Amino acid sequence: MATSGNSAAASHVGRVRANNQDSAYAGTHLFIVADGMGGHAGGDVASAITIKHVVEADRVFASAEEAAEILHDTLLAANNILSDTVIEHNELTGMGTTVSGMVRVGNRMAMAHIGDSRIYLLREGTMTQITHDHTFVQRLVESGRITQEEAAVHPRRSVLMRVLGDVDASPEIDTDVFDTKPGDRWLLCSDGLSSFVTEDKIAATLRRVTDADAATERLVQASLDQGAPDNVTVVLVDIGEDETSARTPPIMVGSAASPLSFEPSIPKKPVRLPNLLLHPLKATQPDDSHFEPESDEYYQAIIREDRRRVRRRRISWIAFITITVAAITGGLIGGYQYTQLQYYVGADDGQIAIYQGVQQDIGPISMSHVYQITDIRVVDLPLYRQASVENTINARDLDDARRIVKLLSDARVP
Structure with missing residues (x-):
C-alpha cells in the first residue's frame, strides 16, 4: 500500500498468479491503472513500460481538453514503444495492456481509456461507471444479444477488443472530459477488483471508509476475500478544495515499481516475420484473458459461434430433460405394474x-x-x-x- 496526499494506490498479485502484471501510478495531477496481458513473459513488461512512459503527462495543463489530447497521444507513443520492444525481444510477442487514466485540471478531469480496466465516480453517495469496457461481451450486451447477467458468466467474457500492444499500430483510445467537485471520489481499478467484487460492495466501501489509504486497502482485501485469482490494482483519488489531489513525490505500484526484466521464463523459438504478421498473438500463451482485434468479420464469426453454442446447449438440455422425463415415466409405469401383481x-x-x-x-x-x-x-x-x-x-x-x-x-x- 502506498498513499500520496488525498490519493492512494495499491496492487496485489492475488492468490493464484505467480507474478503481478498490473501497474499503477498516483502523482500530482495524473492517476492511471494498467492491466498487462500476454502471459508471464509479457504482461508485466507491457504495463510497466506504459506507466513509466505515461508519467510524462503528470504536469500542469492549460485546459482539460489539452490534457486529454496529450494523454491520448502519450498512450499512442507508449503503444509504439511496446511494438519496438517486441522487435528487440521477440519472446514478448503478443504482450499488451489495458489502460485507464485521468489528469486533474482544476475542477475538471481529462480521461483516456482502452480495455476493460475501469474508472468509477462516487458523487453524493451514488457510484457511476465512467469508462466503457472494450470487451466482446459488452458488445453483445449493447446489441441486445445477451443481458448483463449473462455477460458475467459468458465463456468469452475475458476477450478484449482493444488494448495497447504490438498488434495494432493505431489503437482507438477513448477520451473525454468530466467536471469534478469537492467531495467526489474517483476510483481507477483493474478487472481484478471489478470482476470479483460487486459494484454495490465497492460503492458501500467508498461511502463508509472516508480515509483514502484505508478505503484502498479495504477494496483490495475484498477482492482477496473472493479468492482473487487475478492481480488486483486500485487507485483512489479524493477531490478537495485545492487544485490537486496529491502531493509529491509520486508513487508507483505493481510491476512498474520494480526494474524492467525482459528475460523469458521459458526459452522460446525465434518468431519469423511472416508468422508475426499473420498470427501476432500465438507466440505466447495468454492467461485468463486474451485479445482479439476489433473487426466486424471477427465479431460476426464469434456471434455465429455463440449462436451455435447456445443451440448446442439448448439441444443438450432438451435431450437431458427428455431422457429424465422418460426415465421417471418408465419408473412410475414399472412401479405401478409391480403393485398390480400384489x-x-x-x-x-x-x-x-x-x-x-x-x-x-x-x-x-x-x-x-x-x-x-x-x-x-x-x-x-x-x-x-x-x-x-x-x-x-x-x-x-x-x-x-x-x-x-x-x-x-x-x-x-x-
Whole structure:
C-alpha cells in the first residue's frame, strides 16, 4: 500500500498468479491503472513500460481538453514503444495492456481509456461507471444479444477488443472530459477488483471508509476475500478544495515499481516475420484473458459461434430433460405394474374382499382396488379374525388370497 496526499494506490498479485502484471501510478495531477496481458513473459513488461512512459503527462495543463489530447497521444507513443520492444525481444510477442487514466485540471478531469480496466465516480453517495469496457461481451450486451447477467458468466467474457500492444499500430483510445467537485471520489481499478467484487460492495466501501489509504486497502482485501485469482490494482483519488489531489513525490505500484526484466521464463523459438504478421498473438500463451482485434468479420464469426453454442446447449438440455422425463415415466409405469401383481384380503362395506395392489396411497391416488367381493360377512367371523381382516392380510399372489378367503370362510361362527 502506498498513499500520496488525498490519493492512494495499491496492487496485489492475488492468490493464484505467480507474478503481478498490473501497474499503477498516483502523482500530482495524473492517476492511471494498467492491466498487462500476454502471459508471464509479457504482461508485466507491457504495463510497466506504459506507466513509466505515461508519467510524462503528470504536469500542469492549460485546459482539460489539452490534457486529454496529450494523454491520448502519450498512450499512442507508449503503444509504439511496446511494438519496438517486441522487435528487440521477440519472446514478448503478443504482450499488451489495458489502460485507464485521468489528469486533474482544476475542477475538471481529462480521461483516456482502452480495455476493460475501469474508472468509477462516487458523487453524493451514488457510484457511476465512467469508462466503457472494450470487451466482446459488452458488445453483445449493447446489441441486445445477451443481458448483463449473462455477460458475467459468458465463456468469452475475458476477450478484449482493444488494448495497447504490438498488434495494432493505431489503437482507438477513448477520451473525454468530466467536471469534478469537492467531495467526489474517483476510483481507477483493474478487472481484478471489478470482476470479483460487486459494484454495490465497492460503492458501500467508498461511502463508509472516508480515509483514502484505508478505503484502498479495504477494496483490495475484498477482492482477496473472493479468492482473487487475478492481480488486483486500485487507485483512489479524493477531490478537495485545492487544485490537486496529491502531493509529491509520486508513487508507483505493481510491476512498474520494480526494474524492467525482459528475460523469458521459458526459452522460446525465434518468431519469423511472416508468422508475426499473420498470427501476432500465438507466440505466447495468454492467461485468463486474451485479445482479439476489433473487426466486424471477427465479431460476426464469434456471434455465429455463440449462436451455435447456445443451440448446442439448448439441444443438450432438451435431450437431458427428455431422457429424465422418460426415465421417471418408465419408473412410475414399472412401479405401478409391480403393485398390480400384489394382492391382499380386507373388508369392503362389511364383506370380505380380495384387493389387487398395495395398501398405500400416493396423495389422492389409490394404489389398490377391489378385485373380488365375497359373500362372507366380517361380523360372522370370530373377533380376532375380524380384527385381522380390518387390518388387511397380505397374500403372496391371487391364489394365496383365495386360500386365505377359504380359511376365513371355514372359521365363520355358526
